[in-house]
Amino acid sequence: MNVKTRYVSVPERLGLFGLVAGAAALAWPLFTSATGLGAPCPLYAMAGVPCPFCGLTTASVALVHGDVAGAVAANPAVLGLAALAVTVLPLLALRATRVVAAPRPAGPRARRHTEWGLALLAAASWVFQLNRLVLS
Template sequence: MRELSVPERLGLFGLGVAVAAVAWPYLTETTGLGLPCPLRSLTGVPCPGCGLTTAAVALVRGDLAGAVAASPVIVGLAVLSLAVLPLLVLRMSGVLPPPVRWSDRARRRTGWGAGLLACASWLFQLHRLGVS
Protein backbone atom coordinates (compact mmCIF):
# COMPACT_ATOMS: atom_id res chain seq x y z
CA MET A 1 0.00 0.00 0.00
CA ARG A 2 1.30 3.46 -0.84
CA GLU A 3 1.93 6.11 1.77
CA LEU A 4 -0.73 8.79 2.18
CA SER A 5 0.03 12.49 2.08
CA VAL A 6 -0.67 14.68 5.11
CA PRO A 7 -3.82 16.21 3.55
CA GLU A 8 -5.04 12.73 2.64
CA ARG A 9 -4.51 11.52 6.21
CA LEU A 10 -6.29 14.53 7.66
CA GLY A 11 -9.11 14.16 5.16
CA LEU A 12 -9.58 10.49 6.01
CA PHE A 13 -9.51 11.38 9.70
CA GLY A 14 -12.25 13.93 9.01
CA LEU A 15 -14.33 11.32 7.21
CA GLY A 16 -13.92 9.04 10.23
CA VAL A 17 -15.04 11.89 12.47
CA ALA A 18 -18.14 12.35 10.28
CA VAL A 19 -19.02 8.65 10.55
CA ALA A 20 -18.51 8.76 14.32
CA ALA A 21 -20.64 11.93 14.57
CA VAL A 22 -23.50 10.13 12.86
CA ALA A 23 -23.24 7.13 15.21
CA TRP A 24 -22.40 9.00 18.44
CA PRO A 25 -25.87 10.36 19.31
CA TYR A 26 -27.42 6.91 18.83
CA LEU A 27 -24.80 5.27 21.05
CA THR A 28 -25.11 7.81 23.84
CA GLU A 29 -28.91 7.78 23.77
CA THR A 30 -29.23 3.99 23.79
CA THR A 31 -26.47 3.23 26.31
CA GLY A 32 -26.55 6.38 28.44
CA LEU A 33 -22.76 6.44 28.32
CA GLY A 34 -20.76 9.48 27.35
CA LEU A 35 -17.10 10.22 26.91
CA PRO A 36 -16.13 13.33 28.85
CA CYS A 37 -12.89 15.18 28.24
CA PRO A 38 -10.37 13.72 30.73
CA LEU A 39 -8.51 17.03 31.17
CA ARG A 40 -11.71 18.98 31.77
CA SER A 41 -13.06 16.30 34.12
CA LEU A 42 -9.88 16.31 36.22
CA THR A 43 -8.96 20.00 36.18
CA GLY A 44 -11.99 21.94 34.96
CA VAL A 45 -9.85 23.28 32.11
CA PRO A 46 -10.93 22.33 28.58
CA CYS A 47 -8.45 20.83 26.15
CA PRO A 48 -7.87 22.27 22.64
CA GLY A 49 -10.14 19.54 21.23
CA CYS A 50 -13.05 20.24 23.57
CA GLY A 51 -16.20 20.89 21.60
CA LEU A 52 -15.14 18.88 18.55
CA THR A 53 -17.61 16.06 19.20
CA THR A 54 -20.44 18.55 19.71
CA ALA A 55 -19.35 20.46 16.61
CA ALA A 56 -19.10 17.32 14.47
CA VAL A 57 -22.56 16.10 15.53
CA ALA A 58 -24.02 19.54 14.82
CA LEU A 59 -22.34 19.68 11.41
CA VAL A 60 -23.57 16.27 10.24
CA ARG A 61 -27.05 17.33 11.36
CA GLY A 62 -26.77 20.45 9.18
CA ASP A 63 -26.42 22.94 12.04
CA LEU A 64 -23.47 25.02 10.80
CA ALA A 65 -24.00 27.79 13.37
CA GLY A 66 -24.04 25.27 16.22
CA ALA A 67 -20.92 23.57 14.87
CA VAL A 68 -19.00 26.86 14.61
CA ALA A 69 -20.16 27.89 18.08
CA ALA A 70 -18.82 24.65 19.56
CA SER A 71 -15.54 24.53 17.61
CA PRO A 72 -14.75 26.44 14.40
CA VAL A 73 -11.94 23.96 13.68
CA ILE A 74 -14.54 21.44 12.54
CA VAL A 75 -15.37 23.54 9.47
CA GLY A 76 -11.79 23.42 8.23
CA LEU A 77 -11.64 19.68 8.82
CA ALA A 78 -14.91 19.18 6.95
CA VAL A 79 -13.78 21.28 3.97
CA LEU A 80 -10.45 19.45 3.83
CA SER A 81 -12.23 16.09 4.01
CA LEU A 82 -14.52 16.97 1.12
CA ALA A 83 -11.61 18.31 -0.94
CA VAL A 84 -9.53 15.19 -0.35
CA LEU A 85 -12.18 12.75 -1.61
CA PRO A 86 -11.62 13.46 -5.34
CA LEU A 87 -7.86 13.51 -4.77
CA LEU A 88 -7.97 10.05 -3.20
CA VAL A 89 -10.16 8.68 -5.98
CA LEU A 90 -7.86 10.11 -8.67
CA ARG A 91 -4.74 8.77 -6.98
CA MET A 92 -6.24 5.33 -6.33
CA SER A 93 -7.37 5.08 -9.96
CA GLY A 94 -3.89 5.98 -11.21
CA VAL A 95 -4.89 9.28 -12.81
CA LEU A 96 -2.67 11.21 -10.39
CA PRO A 97 0.75 10.03 -9.24
CA PRO A 98 1.46 9.19 -5.59
CA PRO A 99 2.25 12.12 -3.33
CA VAL A 100 5.75 13.55 -3.18
CA ARG A 101 7.41 13.43 0.23
CA TRP A 102 7.42 16.83 1.91
CA SER A 103 10.71 18.53 2.69
CA ASP A 104 11.83 18.80 6.30
CA ARG A 105 11.14 22.53 6.11
CA ALA A 106 7.56 21.98 4.91
CA ARG A 107 7.00 19.39 7.63
CA ARG A 108 8.28 21.80 10.30
CA ARG A 109 6.05 24.60 9.01
CA THR A 110 3.07 22.27 9.04
CA GLY A 111 3.90 21.20 12.58
CA TRP A 112 4.12 24.82 13.72
CA GLY A 113 0.84 25.59 11.94
CA ALA A 114 -0.87 22.68 13.67
CA GLY A 115 0.51 23.82 17.01
CA LEU A 116 -0.72 27.38 16.47
CA LEU A 117 -4.13 26.05 15.43
CA ALA A 118 -4.28 23.96 18.61
CA CYS A 119 -3.38 27.04 20.70
CA ALA A 120 -6.05 29.12 18.95
CA SER A 121 -8.60 26.35 19.51
CA TRP A 122 -7.65 26.16 23.17
CA LEU A 123 -8.05 29.93 23.61
CA PHE A 124 -11.43 29.71 21.89
CA GLN A 125 -12.54 26.90 24.22
CA LEU A 126 -11.30 28.73 27.32
CA HIS A 127 -13.31 31.77 26.25
CA ARG A 128 -16.38 29.76 25.20
CA LEU A 129 -16.51 27.88 28.48
CA GLY A 130 -15.72 30.93 30.62
CA VAL A 131 -12.47 29.64 32.11
CA SER A 132 -10.25 32.48 33.21
Protein backbone atom coordinates in the same frame (compact mmCIF):
# COMPACT_ATOMS: atom_id res chain seq x y z
CA MET B 1 11.51 -8.54 -1.40
CA ASN B 2 11.15 -4.82 -2.00
CA VAL B 3 7.80 -3.53 -0.73
CA LYS B 4 6.88 -0.07 -1.94
CA THR B 5 5.02 1.94 0.67
CA ARG B 6 2.58 4.61 -0.39
CA TYR B 7 3.07 8.02 1.15
CA VAL B 8 -0.11 9.53 2.62
CA SER B 9 0.02 13.27 3.18
CA VAL B 10 -1.01 14.99 6.39
CA PRO B 11 -4.12 16.57 4.77
CA GLU B 12 -5.14 13.12 3.51
CA ARG B 13 -4.74 11.65 6.99
CA LEU B 14 -6.74 14.48 8.52
CA GLY B 15 -9.39 14.06 5.83
CA LEU B 16 -9.67 10.34 6.56
CA PHE B 17 -9.95 11.17 10.26
CA GLY B 18 -12.71 13.64 9.35
CA LEU B 19 -14.57 10.91 7.45
CA VAL B 20 -14.37 8.61 10.45
CA ALA B 21 -15.48 11.45 12.76
CA GLY B 22 -18.41 12.24 10.46
CA ALA B 23 -19.50 8.60 10.35
CA ALA B 24 -19.22 8.36 14.14
CA ALA B 25 -21.15 11.63 14.52
CA LEU B 26 -24.05 10.12 12.60
CA ALA B 27 -24.25 7.19 15.02
CA TRP B 28 -23.32 9.05 18.22
CA PRO B 29 -26.80 10.42 19.09
CA LEU B 30 -28.26 6.91 18.79
CA PHE B 31 -25.56 5.52 21.05
CA THR B 32 -25.93 8.22 23.71
CA SER B 33 -29.73 8.00 23.78
CA ALA B 34 -29.61 4.21 24.07
CA THR B 35 -26.91 4.03 26.74
CA GLY B 36 -26.99 7.42 28.46
CA LEU B 37 -23.20 7.56 28.12
CA GLY B 38 -21.31 10.58 26.86
CA ALA B 39 -17.75 11.46 25.95
CA PRO B 40 -16.47 14.08 28.37
CA CYS B 41 -13.04 15.57 27.81
CA PRO B 42 -10.75 13.86 30.35
CA LEU B 43 -8.63 16.99 30.87
CA TYR B 44 -11.70 19.19 31.40
CA ALA B 45 -13.31 16.62 33.73
CA MET B 46 -10.18 16.23 35.88
CA ALA B 47 -8.62 19.69 35.84
CA GLY B 48 -11.38 22.01 34.67
CA VAL B 49 -9.24 23.08 31.72
CA PRO B 50 -10.40 22.24 28.21
CA CYS B 51 -8.12 20.73 25.62
CA PRO B 52 -7.80 22.30 22.13
CA PHE B 53 -10.15 19.63 20.79
CA CYS B 54 -12.94 20.11 23.33
CA GLY B 55 -16.28 20.35 21.61
CA LEU B 56 -15.18 18.42 18.52
CA THR B 57 -17.69 15.62 19.13
CA THR B 58 -20.49 18.15 19.67
CA ALA B 59 -19.37 20.12 16.61
CA SER B 60 -19.21 17.00 14.44
CA VAL B 61 -22.69 15.87 15.47
CA ALA B 62 -24.10 19.35 14.85
CA LEU B 63 -22.42 19.61 11.44
CA VAL B 64 -23.59 16.24 10.11
CA HIS B 65 -27.11 17.21 11.17
CA GLY B 66 -26.92 20.54 9.32
CA ASP B 67 -26.44 22.85 12.30
CA VAL B 68 -23.44 24.86 11.07
CA ALA B 69 -23.88 27.61 13.68
CA GLY B 70 -23.95 25.05 16.49
CA ALA B 71 -20.89 23.32 15.08
CA VAL B 72 -18.91 26.56 14.88
CA ALA B 73 -20.00 27.52 18.40
CA ALA B 74 -18.69 24.21 19.77
CA ASN B 75 -15.40 24.09 17.83
CA PRO B 76 -14.75 26.07 14.63
CA ALA B 77 -11.92 23.70 13.66
CA VAL B 78 -14.59 21.23 12.57
CA LEU B 79 -15.12 23.26 9.38
CA GLY B 80 -11.54 22.68 8.25
CA LEU B 81 -11.79 19.01 9.15
CA ALA B 82 -15.05 18.75 7.20
CA ALA B 83 -13.49 20.43 4.16
CA LEU B 84 -10.65 17.91 4.19
CA ALA B 85 -13.11 15.04 4.67
CA VAL B 86 -15.17 16.12 1.65
CA THR B 87 -12.13 16.35 -0.60
CA VAL B 88 -10.17 13.28 0.50
CA LEU B 89 -12.25 10.55 -1.16
CA PRO B 90 -12.26 12.10 -4.64
CA LEU B 91 -8.56 12.83 -4.26
CA LEU B 92 -7.77 9.25 -3.26
CA ALA B 93 -9.91 7.97 -6.15
CA LEU B 94 -8.01 10.19 -8.59
CA ARG B 95 -4.73 8.95 -7.15
CA ALA B 96 -5.85 5.31 -7.42
CA THR B 97 -6.66 5.80 -11.11
CA ARG B 98 -3.34 7.65 -11.58
CA VAL B 99 -5.06 10.84 -12.76
CA VAL B 100 -3.31 12.70 -9.94
CA ALA B 101 0.21 11.80 -8.88
CA ALA B 102 0.90 10.59 -5.37
CA PRO B 103 2.29 13.24 -3.03
CA ARG B 104 6.00 13.40 -2.46
CA PRO B 105 7.27 13.44 1.09
CA ALA B 106 7.93 16.98 2.25
CA GLY B 107 11.40 18.18 3.04
CA PRO B 108 12.53 19.17 6.53
CA ARG B 109 11.71 22.85 6.06
CA ALA B 110 8.18 22.17 4.83
CA ARG B 111 7.62 19.70 7.67
CA ARG B 112 8.78 22.30 10.20
CA HIS B 113 6.41 24.89 8.71
CA THR B 114 3.55 22.38 8.81
CA GLU B 115 4.30 21.50 12.42
CA TRP B 116 4.36 25.19 13.40
CA GLY B 117 1.14 25.83 11.49
CA LEU B 118 -0.63 22.94 13.20
CA ALA B 119 0.72 24.07 16.58
CA LEU B 120 -0.60 27.59 15.98
CA LEU B 121 -4.01 26.19 14.97
CA ALA B 122 -4.08 24.05 18.12
CA ALA B 123 -3.13 27.08 20.24
CA ALA B 124 -5.87 29.18 18.63
CA SER B 125 -8.37 26.39 19.26
CA TRP B 126 -7.25 26.17 22.88
CA VAL B 127 -7.70 29.92 23.38
CA PHE B 128 -11.19 29.61 21.85
CA GLN B 129 -12.07 26.71 24.18
CA LEU B 130 -10.67 28.49 27.23
CA ASN B 131 -12.79 31.51 26.39
CA ARG B 132 -15.86 29.39 25.72
CA LEU B 133 -15.67 27.08 28.73
CA VAL B 134 -13.58 28.78 31.44
CA LEU B 135 -13.59 32.55 31.00
CA SER B 136 -17.25 32.98 30.09
